[in-house]
Amino acid sequence: MPASAIRKFVPLADAAKASGTKVYHLNVGAPDIKSPRCALDYVADKCRTLDHISYTNSLGFAELRTGLIEKYYRKIGIDLEPSEIMVEVAGSEAFAVAMQIAADKGDEIIVIEPYYTNYNTFAVLNGITLKAIHTDIKEGFKLSSIDEFEKVVTPKTKAVLISNPCNPSGKLFSKEEMLALGEFCKKHDLFLISDEVYREFCYTDEPHFSAMNIPGLEQNVILVDSVSKRYNLCGARIGCIASHNKDVMAAALKFGQSRLCPPVLGQYAAIGALDTPQEYFDEVKAEYIARRDCAIEMLNAMPGVFAPTPLGAFYTIAELPVDDAESFCRWMLTDFRLDGATTMTTPVASFYRTPDAGKHQVRIAYVLEVPELRKALTILAEGLKAYPGRTI
Amino acid sequence: MPASAIRKFVPLADAAKASGTKVYHLNVGAPDIKSPRCALDYVADKCRTLDHISYTNSLGFAELRTGLIEKYYRKIGIDLEPSEIMVEVAGSEAFAVAMQIAADKGDEIIVIEPYYTNYNTFAVLNGITLKAIHTDIKEGFKLSSIDEFEKVVTPKTKAVLISNPCNPSGKLFSKEEMLALGEFCKKHDLFLISDEVYREFCYTDEPHFSAMNIPGLEQNVILVDSVSKRYNLCGARIGCIASHNKDVMAAALKFGQSRLCPPVLGQYAAIGALDTPQEYFDEVKAEYIARRDCAIEMLNAMPGVFAPTPLGAFYTIAELPVDDAESFCRWMLTDFRLDGATTMTTPVASFYRTPDAGKHQVRIAYVLEVPELRKALTILAEGLKAYPGRTI
Numbered sequence: 001m002p003a004s005a006i007r008k009f010v011p012l013a014d015a016a017k018a019s020g021t022k023v024y025h026l027n028v029g030a031p032d033i034k035s036p037r038c039a040l041d042y043v044a045d046k047c048r049t050l051d052h053i054s055y056t057n058s059l060g061f062a063e064l065r066t067g068l069i070e071k072y073y074r075k076i077g078i079d080l081e082p083s084e085i086m087v088e089v090a091g092s093e094a095f096a097v098a099m100q101i102a103a104d105k106g107d108e109i110i111v112i113e114p115y116y117t118n119y120n121t122f123a124v125l126n127g128i129t130l131k132a133i134h135t136d137i138k139e140g141f142k143l144s145s146i147d148e149f150e151k152v153v154t155p156k157t158k159a160v161l162i163s164n165p166c167n168p169s170g171k172l173f174s175k176e177e178m179l180a181l182g183e184f185c186k187k188h189d190l191f192l193i194s195d196e197v198y199r200e201f202c203y204t205d206e207p208h209f210s211a212m213n214i215p216g217l218e219q220n221v222i223l224v225d226s227v228s229k230r231y232n233l234c235g236a237r238i239g240c241i242a243s244h245n246k247d248v249m250a251a252a253l254k255f256g257q258s259r260l261c262p263p264v265l266g267q268y269a270a271i272g273a274l275d276t277p278q279e280y281f282d283e284v285k286a287e288y289i290a291r292r293d294c295a296i297e298m299l300n301a302m303p304g305v306f307a308p309t310p311l312g313a314f315y316t317i318a319e320l321p322v323d324d325a326e327s328f329c330r331w332m333l334t335d336f337r338l339d340g341a342t343t344m345t346t347p348v349a350s351f352y353r354t355p356d357a358g359k360h361q362v363r364i365a366y367v368l369e370v371p372e373l374r375k376a377l378t379i380l381a382e383g384l385k386a387y388p389g390r391t392i
Numbered sequence: 393m394p395a396s397a398i399r400k401f402v403p404l405a406d407a408a409k410a411s412g413t414k415v416y417h418l419n420v421g422a423p424d425i426k427s428p429r430c431a432l433d434y435v436a437d438k439c440r441t442l443d444h445i446s447y448t449n450s451l452g453f454a455e456l457r458t459g460l461i462e463k464y465y466r467k468i469g470i471d472l473e474p475s476e477i478m479v480e481v482a483g484s485e486a487f488a489v490a491m492q493i494a495a496d497k498g499d500e501i502i503v504i505e506p507y508y509t510n511y512n513t514f515a516v517l518n519g520i521t522l523k524a525i526h527t528d529i530k531e532g533f534k535l536s537s538i539d540e541f542e543k544v545v546t547p548k549t550k551a552v553l554i555s556n557p558c559n560p561s562g563k564l565f566s567k568e569e570m571l572a573l574g575e576f577c578k579k580h581d582l583f584l585i586s587d588e589v590y591r592e593f594c595y596t597d598e599p600h601f602s603a604m605n606i607p608g609l610e611q612n613v614i615l616v617d618s619v620s621k622r623y624n625l626c627g628a629r630i631g632c633i634a635s636h637n638k639d640v641m642a643a644a645l646k647f648g649q650s651r652l653c654p655p656v657l658g659q660y661a662a663i664g665a666l667d668t669p670q671e672y673f674d675e676v677k678a679e680y681i682a683r684r685d686c687a688i689e690m691l692n693a694m695p696g697v698f699a700p701t702p703l704g705a706f707y708t709i710a711e712l713p714v715d716d717a718e719s720f721c722r723w724m725l726t727d728f729r730l731d732g733a734t735t736m737t738t739p740v741a742s743f744y745r746t747p748d749a750g751k752h753q754v755r756i757a758y759v760l761e762v763p764e765l766r767k768a769l770t771i772l773a774e775g776l777k778a779y780p781g782r783t784i
Contacts, residue, residue, distance in 0.1 A: 001492070001643060001646045001647060001650075002646070003646050003649070004450075004646065004649035004650060006649075007450060007649040008649075010449070010450075028447070030446050030447045031446075032444070032446075033444070034443040034444050035443065035444050035445050037443075039445075040439040040440075040442065040443070040445070041439070041440075043435065043436075043439045043657060044435075044436045044437075044439035044440050045436075047432040047433070047435045047436035047439070048432075048433075048436050050432065051426040051427065051429075051432070052424070052425070052426050052427050052624060053427050053431075053432070053624075053625050053626065053627040053628050053661065054422050054423075054424075054624075054626050054627050055420070055422045055626045055627055056627060057402070058396075058399060058402075089481060089629070089651070089655075090651070090652070092650070092651045092652055093651070100393070100517075105519075118650055121650045122650070125492075125650075127497075232444060232445075232446075233445050234445065234446050234447045234652075234653075235445040235446050235447055235448060235653060235655070235656030235657070236445050236655065236656065236657060237481070237629075237652075237653070237654070237655040237656070251393060254393045254394070254395050254396065255393060257395070257396035257398075257399040257400075258393075258396060258484070258510055258513045258514070258517075259481070259482070259484045259485065259488075260482070260484055260626075260629075261626075261627060261629070262629070263481075263627070263628065263629040263655035263657065263658050264627030264628065264629070264658075265435060265627070265628060265655065265657030265658055265660075265661065266655050266656075266657055266658070268657075269445065269657060
């Protein structure tokens with residue numbers, strides 16, 4: 001079992017805090033933005049009136065599944081039947097199950113690097129090999145031509161797994177890119193597992209184009225989704241898996257039955273969240289654009305630092321002038337303080353399969369309000385100047 | 393991925409309900425007993441005052457971990473440090489993780505049959521082989537001598553996995569049996585994974601003897617626990633894993649980090665539940681004894697039926713005079729009605745590894761109030777008379 005690249009420095013952060021240091025967390029996608037009031041009120045009301053928190057159906061509450069279809073997916077142009085959606089224990093369970101449905105031990109799944117590091121965790125746990133298509137920070141993580149996919153596909157390849165918008169790079173796949181990926185999956189009869197948990201966080205004029213809307217790929221697409229990011233309910237641990245493929249949904253149910261049911265109180269929060277007004281999303285999006293612009297400007301103003309402008313999610317990857325980003329991240333927690341504070345980021349070497357590809361890069365989650373984000377990035381800038389392993 | 397033996401007939405039950413049939417659920421351990429008011433109130437208060445449900449530490453809230461130690465485990469004579477306990481997504485995640493920590497693919501774990509069927513699910517998923525020690529319904533599922541364990545242990549054996557009190561048999565392991573099991577585990581240096589989620593449901597004068605209190609086995613025991621049954625909070629999906637073995641806890645944390653954190657609202661319910669007064673448990677226990685006595689009396693009064701008296705949990709296994717218990721359970725849902733109602737039970741063949749061992753047996757969860765339980769069992773009795781595959 002590999003350690004979490006994102007969370008393995010948590011004990012160092014805890015030690016820093018225990019010694020009185022303030023730690024700015026840019027390391028994890030845990031936004032500080034309020035959950036919708038309607039979500040929390042719904043849970044509170046349920047807890048006042050119910051006298052028992054029992055199991056739900058392994059698929060989740062019917063009310064949540066139909067609510068997601070009617071109040072959310074229909075509005076964004078994704079058509080689903082109740083039999084085509086199942087509630088999962090957050091996006092984490094959803095993609096873990098999707099990977100296990102798509103691939104057996106010894107099979108291969110194509111990912112686009114840098115990729116969300118837990119894809120690798122669940123690949124390792126299940127004996128699945130990830131094959132990576134490289135994208136380069138210098139080119140803003142632009143997707144390679146489909147020729148690159150043709151080079152890595154083998155008879156063992158069972159799926160392509162993408163995150164769109166992408167954690168960790170902030171890359172947003174265009175409709176054209178999605179259609180090209182769809183053609184490739186159709187040609188080789190591969191599943192396309194599309195992790196769209198950051199769908200609400202797109203910073204272009206084009207609407208997000210879901211894999212569920214690739215014509216002719218209906219039987220191949222497995223959608224992974226979550227309320228964690230959309231409604232700032234990371235702790236509710238509620239997500240879903242959706243597919244038009246009946247065999248996929250039947251397999252998902254078997255996995256679901258093995259863990260009995262998704263968390264009930266979180267399901268209530270998700271039901272309540274379905275009534276979140278549009279203004280909530282508009283405000284959140286404006287806030288993230290301000291944070292992104294602040295982060296990108298400050299990062300690129302640091303000598304030797306390069307961070308491309310992300311078009312989605314709330315992450316960017318920054319190339320740093322350091323010998324080793326992991327050592328740097330560790331050193332920031334153990335050795336560097338500015339006015340009694342330090343900044344925690346995530347080294348991204350483990351988000352790549354290509355050796356040394358991300359050795360000098362960190363992921364920055366711009367999940368703090370602009371004034372706090374400025375402080376955190378100022379500390380990062382000063383840390384870079386003081387770091388013994390700096391390369392400029 | 394094997395289908396759930398307990399839940400695979402849910403679609404048939406749903407179909408029966410859709411056609412207007414009342415279904416008495418004796419098939420699943422989902423009690424009708426109220427959750428403690430303090431648990432639900434705690435969640436409601438948190439949801440009124442918080443404005444954000446964010447991730448917790450992957451270990452769970454420190455307040456919950458120390459609360460479990462100080463307000464629960466210490467009272468029942470189990471000594472734990474905060475570093476020795478981690479919050480899990482219910483007992484389901486706890487034993488799945490414990491099995492993966494103890495055994496690699498190709499390794500073996502010894503279970504006592506009949507065993508909780510999901511142990512097999514997670515064994516299959518992880519390439520672990522279960523070796524079963526048989527216990528017989530005719531002998532009240534009395535544990536075989538340790539010689540039986542010596543016969544199945546091999547160099548690949550890594551653990552013994554027990555549920556105490558046992559789901560599905562209601563078997564309660566005595567202190568003497570636990571010490572003997574402990575000797576065996578020590579001799580072969582095996583983990584002892586002790587699933588004690590039904591600890592509060594013991595119907596003897598002796599206190600429950602936890603595997604955590606086997607002298608000299610401190611480094612081998614992995615405790616699996618849950619709030620689901622203890623506080624009738626099945627839907628909260630909160631449990632824990634505990635061990636004095638630092639390597640076990642370090643491995644558990646890696647698994648925990650891969651799913652980010654346990655459900656936060658459920659953690660609040662668990663924190664609130666720690667203040668449940670003793671009278672709650674006393675009342676619940678008295679209620680279960682009444683239900684058990686009712687169930688055992690009615691079952692054994694049915695011609696050809698035998699059900700031993702369980703000393704723990706809220707299950708019993710009944711031997712039925714039918715050709716095949718799975719066919720019978722299915723037939724009850726599809727064909728048999730008494731005054732517009734039917735009764736759902738769980739066939740237990742898949743709770744055994746020995747071929748045909750449980751072919752004529754069902755698990756009865758006595759989770760309904762006595763008047764309802766009487767109705768459900770009356771339907772079962774009439775169903776047995778009418779079933780075409782009856783053998784007497």
